[in-house]
Amino acid sequence: MANISTMDKTELIIGTRNSKLALVQAERVSDALNAAHPHIKFPWKTVSVSGDVDKTSPFLKFGGPSDAAKNIWTEEMEAKLSSGELDLLVHCLKDMPTRLPNGCVLGAIIHREDPTDALVIKKSLQDQYTDLSQLPPGSIVGTSSTRRKALLKWKYPHLKVQECRGNIDTRLRKLDEGEFSAIILATAGMNRINLTSRITKHLPPSEFPYAIGQGALGVEIREGDTRTLSIVQKIEEPLTRWICLAERSLLRTLQGGCSSPVAVNCTIESGSDKPSTIHRLRLDGTIIHPHGSSQVSTFAVADVASDKEAEALGETLAKRLEENGGRDLLDEIRLVQEKEMNATQN
Template identity: 75%
Template sequence: MASKTELVIGTRNSKLALVQAERISKALGDLHPATKFPWQVVSVRGDVDKTSPFLKFSGPSDAAKNIWTEEMEAKLCSGELDLLVHCLKDMPTNLPDGCVLGAIVHREDPTDALVVKSGLDYKNLADLPAGSVIGTSSTRRKALLKYKYPQLIVEECRGNLDTRLRKLDDPEGPFTAIIVATAGLNRINLSQRITKSLPASEFPYAIGQGALGIELRAGDNSTLDVVRKIEEQPTRWICLAERSLLRTLQGGCSSPVAVNSVVESQNSTELSLRLEGIIIHPHGSSQVSSTSVAVVESDDDAVALGADLAKRLEENGGRALLDEIRVLQHSALV
């Protein structure tokens, strides 16, 4: 087990994950120079299976996201690792016994980015000719594309960012464009590949997208004290509200749930947060949306805001839509 002068960070083995781990290591090291923060890469199921669509991994809640976390969590609980760095959008909203979300940090632009194949001059989704093939691995993005741009063809595009960009630019490949997270491209210094960041008001993003989540062993208060020092309070509250929405709806990586969080005002102790949520049928045939606004002064306030929006969505037709989505998920598994 690591000594108190060394805390080992667990991360996935991708360029983006390693950049994120390095950023957390540096931020922690700057504040705690007497402690070392090395990182260790872990192979996870979501990186091993790079072909199956995410609907294959669907479950009764957001357990599908375990494909990105469970191998690392096993090493965390055994004491081999001391903290895990995740893209927050990949973290289940209900963590396994023995694990806690210690801190939420470094939220970049949470929007999605349209990336058009090199050599093509299209600037917007609306510019693409009918029949253009758009690549994405996200059921949320697929559903939004089918709902808003039914003239386009959506196909599976798995892999890390470098892999997806290679698939896009392959002259023999099928893709006219792909949609990925703006934050990921920014973090690996590929912002120049962004054709357009899609406005969240038109193309809402994934829960927690753009933020990093630091996962710890439950009861490890000394490490919790260390990581909380790099946390940003507004980011924490916004993301807790979003995760509460998803947890209450029991949606997950395979459920097309999207959000747009708008800070209407804030000061040192509170923020007024407008949370806009949407549930989209995976086939793009229908959607349900609603909005909830509250003044947030604590974690409990943030959680209550997300739960309130979930209730509004359910009462507005979301409950029936989620039931239909679960039937589709079950049929994909049998």
């Protein structure tokens, strides 16, 4: 990678995907950075990524049970970051691989919205049903997430789960046109583009755990760019960072990725007599078979006051999951997904 310096720049260019949600997120980050650094401008440029070009294929097609599958949302932008065309990237954190390419680092984790999943029932059915358990047997629920599909099959075997990809507006249109009885989306995305009123129910994370990093924004920068690092860290909240680092450490240790059904629920334990800079976190983790036939769940608790301690919490939980049957389950999941991926390519 070229030796690129931002030391004298009075303008740092943000890279983002070209969707309504991505643009709202980029604007929010730009506004926060402008407020913290009024002497610097933070315009943004849009980049077309492969995950947006192919809006129909299941995510499994792009990489199987591997963290690298998430590159469909980041790779093209990272090339422009490395070349110096862009200075920082704004991603949905859940879309970022837990291992970034050489020359790129996660500079900041910011603006975590409600991390839960949202149930959206078709308008014509909203007077009759308000919960997944109420939908009649055979009702079609749409989602593009392997995790959500697995959870639906595990908890609601009477429902039929089908692929539903596209941006939020596209998925809502498919719902309203009758392809599905309901769809499941991230609450954060719905909130950010002012569609909260469409949410039928927020799915409790204790029952329907969410994706690693869901609801948070990740700011990616060039490795060694100390000035940009110090600039983006000004708008970061430490507790948000530590919670998300713990979740990402869990996934990285398990070597799961975009196509692995791994779910979490991280909560702040009350009643701690520790100083305000120390937070007692409880991290619950679940691995679900994609067919909904089995699952492994457990939790870990730790006092966290640094990145290292946050990541150690994730590693501890990953090891407990593995010891409780998670390693065998992940091996089985890989075999199932490799078989399904080969079937889609033949």
